[in-house]
Amino acid sequence: MRHTFLLGSALALFVIGLSVACASAAPPTPTARTITPVTLVMGYIPNVQYAPFFVAEDKGYFADEGIQINYNWGFEFDGVKLVGANQAEFAVVTGDQIIQARAQNVPIVYIGNWYNAFPIAVVSLAEKNIKTPQDLVGKKVGLPGLFGASYTAWRALLYSSGLNEQTMTVENIGFTQAQALSQGTVDAAVVYVNNEPVQLQLAGKKINAINTWEYAKLVGNGIATNEATLKNRPELARGFVRALTRGVQATLDNPDEALQIAIKHVPEAGGENLATSQAVLLASIPLWKNTRLGETRLADWQAMEQFMRDADFIATPVDVNKAFTNDLVP
Numbered sequence: 612m613r614h615t616f617l618l619g620s621a622l623a624l625f626v627i628g629l630s631v632a633c634a635s636a637a638p639p640t641p642t643a644r645t646i647t648p649v650t651l652v653m654g655y656i657p658n659v660q661y662a663p664f665f666v667a668e669d670k671g672y673f674a675d676e677g678i679q680i681n682y683n684w685g686f687e688f689d690g691v692k693l694v695g696a697n698q699a700e701f702a703v704v705t706g707d708q709i710i711q712a713r714a715q716n717v718p719i720v721y722i723g724n725w726y727n728a729f730p731i732a733v734v735s736l737a738e739k740n741i742k743t744p745q746d747l748v749g750k751k752v753g754l755p756g757l758f759g760a761s762y763t764a765w766r767a768l769l770y771s772s773g774l775n776e777q778t779m780t781v782e783n784i785g786f787t788q789a790q791a792l793s794q795g796t797v798d799a800a801v802v803y804v805n806n807e808p809v810q811l812q813l814a815g816k817k818i819n820a821i822n823t824w825e826y827a828k829l830v831g832n833g834i835a836t837n838e839a840t841l842k843n844r845p846e847l848a849r850g851f852v853r854a855l856t857r858g859v860q861a862t863l864d865n866p867d868e869a870l871q872i873a874i875k876h877v878p879e880a881g882g883e884n885l886a887t888s889q890a891v892l893l894a895s896i897p898l899w900k901n902t903r904l905g906e907t908r909l910a911d912w913q914a915m916e917q918f919m920r921d922a923d924f925i926a927t928p929v930d931v932n933k934a935f936t937n938d939l940v941p
Contacts, residue, residue: 645677647847652683652690652702659880659888660805660895662873663725667858669872676850694837695719701851705729706830706907707763707924709934710916714925718838721935723852723905725859726831726898728824731764734808735799736792737817744772744821753784753797761801766922767827767915792816805894813890828914830907830935831898845939852939856904863900866892905940 653661664680667673673680683690683699690702691709695717709721733752735741741750755761769776784791788800789807793816802808804820811818823829834855836848862869870892874881880888912931919925 646674646679647677648679648681649701649847649851650681650683650693650699652693652699654686654690654703656684656686657682657877659870659873659877659892661876662869662892662895663855663858663862663899665858665873665876666861666869667854669875670858670861672854672857672861673851676847676854678847678850678854690835691717691719694835697837697839700836700840700847702835703832704835705760705763705832706912706915706935707760707919709830709835710912710919710929710931711925713929713934714927719835720838720841720933721830721833721835721907722841722848722939723855724831724833724901724907724940725855725905726833727901728822728898729760729764729767729827729829729831730804730895730898731761731823732802732804732808733765733768733799733821733823734788734792734802734804734811735819736811737819739798739819741799742819742821744768744774744826747799747821748774748778750798751780751782751796753782753788753791753800755786755788755801756783761803763919763924764823764827764829765801766924767829767918768821768823770918770922771827789814792818805891805898809887809890809894813887827918828911829918830911830915833905833907841936849939852905853941856941859899859904863896866896903940906937907935 651664668680683693690699690704691712693699694702695712703725704719704721706721709719712719733741733747739750741747754765782797784797784800788802789810791797792800792811793814800807804822808818808820834852840848870889873892874888909931912935916929916931920928
């Protein structure tokens with residue numbers, strides 16, 4: 612479907628000496644511009660955490676770039692595979708997914724950062740007195756699964772701290788971390804810092820958090836596309852990154868407005884869940900700040916690739932210079 616929208620200010624047309632004609636003259640036809648529908652694979656369910664996308668959409672930042680977003684929500688979708696096969700233009704992914712994909716010759720490229728760090732932490736109730744990675748020795752730790760971002764961050768924390776997983780008891784507890792911690796079935800749990808810790812604190816629990824990004828260099832959630840899009844439609848990719856970074860900045864500048872926009876897109880985030888949604892958004896905002904929004908560092912990619920080889924996440928070296936680019940970042 613094709614749509615048009617106004618670009619710039621319309622120029623008035625004046626016909627000298629013909630006052631009647633002047634008064635009735637119609638404005639010129641605006642410059643036409645094609646709106647390009649694109650698929651963005653989220654890999655998750657709608658949540659207030661995606662406020663920057665909703666803000667960029669509502670404020671017309673994507674429209675300014677000639678982009679109409681079609682969100683592909685749901686756990687069953689694999690953004691890396693869809694984007695790598697050119698069946699979707701963009702996906703929200705973490706840096707480790709990029710490295711693993713490129714190790715298998717999937718032509719996917721990270722083009723714009725959203726989270727300035729992997730938002731994973733090891734959380735415990737304050738009474739357990741677990742404050743450093745070394746305090747985990749001899750403890751029972753719950754993981755939501757032995758896969759995905761949580762598992763990668765957990766392994767990276769152990770790797771950077773020189774710890775062996777065999778010195779503690781590790782259990783797969785699914786997504787029951789808050790409950791498991793509250794009931795004492797585990798001493799600590801691997802969580803997203805803007806999710807379970809918020810739940811625990813709202814329930815009146817005092818907690819300690821070991822933030823994995825303070826120990827391990829992992830590139831957080833961002834936007835990926837494929838090599839074909841970068842080659843054939845570079846301005847589409849550039850426009851997407853520019854629109855998203857504007858959405859991030861607007862969210863940082865006015866969190867209250869961003870929250871209301873997010874609730875328009877995710878109505879269940881309002882009402883009785885408003886306090887939780889607000890707390891989740893406020894916990895997320897520090898993770899979106901960056902010296903230059905959208906940028907990642909070569910040194911972080913190199914450190915992450917080294918860890919993933921040493922930890923057997925990948926079997927062959929990956930050229931990280933081809934895995935990401937900052938060239939599209941405003």
